[in-house]
Amino acid sequence: MKQLVILSGKGGTGKTSVSASFAHLTHLNPYRTGVFADADVDASNLELVLAPQQTEQEPFEGGRLAVIDPDRCVDCGVCEEVCRFDAIVKGAGARKVDSISCEGCAACVHVCPEQAIHMEDQVAGYWARSISRYGHLLHAHLYPAQENSGKLVTLIKQRARLLALDSEADLLLVDGPPGIGCPVISAVSGADYALVVAEPTTSGVHDMERVLKTTAHFKVPSAVCINKADIYPEGCADIEETCHAQSLPLLGKIPYDVEVTRAMVQGEPVTASAPDSEAAEALRSVYERVMQWIGLEGERDE
Secondary structure (H helix, E strand, O other), rough: OOEEEEOOOOOOOOHHHHHHHHHHHHHHHHOOOOOOOOOEEHHHHHHHHHHHHHHHEEEEEEEEEEEEOOOOOOOOOOOOOOOOOOOEEEOOEEEEEEOOOOOOOHHHHHHHOOOOOEEEEEEEEEEEEEEEOOOEEEEEEEOOOOOOOOHHHHHHHHHHHHHHHHHOOOOOEEEEEEEEOOHHHHHHOOOOEEEEEEEOOOOHHHHHHHHHHHHHOOOEEEEEEEOOOOOOOHHHHHHHHHHOOOOOOOOOOEOOOHHHHHHHHHOOOHHHOOOOOHHHHHHHHHHHHHHHHHHOOOOOOO
């Protein structure tokens, strides 16, 4: 089994559109089986395109939250004095904790003379296992203002990997989060290969270089494909130059195509909704080059 994570240096480059098309094309190949994971837990969108039916859902406990027992609180204000995040507020007869501001440091617990404060685990979101029209999908949702998305990404990847091993899948395809933060590090960890989807804009080129430094740090072999490659030729040339300078495979260019937008509105990969479009043809070419690059071309070994 090969684990491929699809990344982008910034949001909006078309990473999920590429991931959805890859899932569709994997499903079409009689010699290839795949398990899919949406590791962009802060803004999970892959399920919108793969139309999954949930078979399992479990809560995800993130950080811990301070809770004040109003029956034991004597309103001395010591907890408010030590809270660096202004999360302790005046209540009716007792202090209260602002759950949005609390960072779970537990300083208030240690200084409370009445032992009126304790820490509680809080449900920060959920993870789910589903059956999509193209195969198994592991995905998650992080509630607003919650943290520890890196831990949730790790959980999703662990569940997806076990499922892929149990089902003897050839490919574990991970739609990773954008950027270079903790969720990206969790998504890259353990991956065999990374495909970076870049767009030829000034910010797109800059952020592509940042995510490539991240994958290089973790020694994950990386390749690049350019989405909306024809909108800014100078930016496209900059990406090609970067790939050449770093000896990175440039596995294809996807043109700007309104059929991609129509496909997203319909909730389908463009390779399924408009298979004869320019974007779909380019995506099929990129997909086969990626499969060749990671060693999954041709018939499946028995």
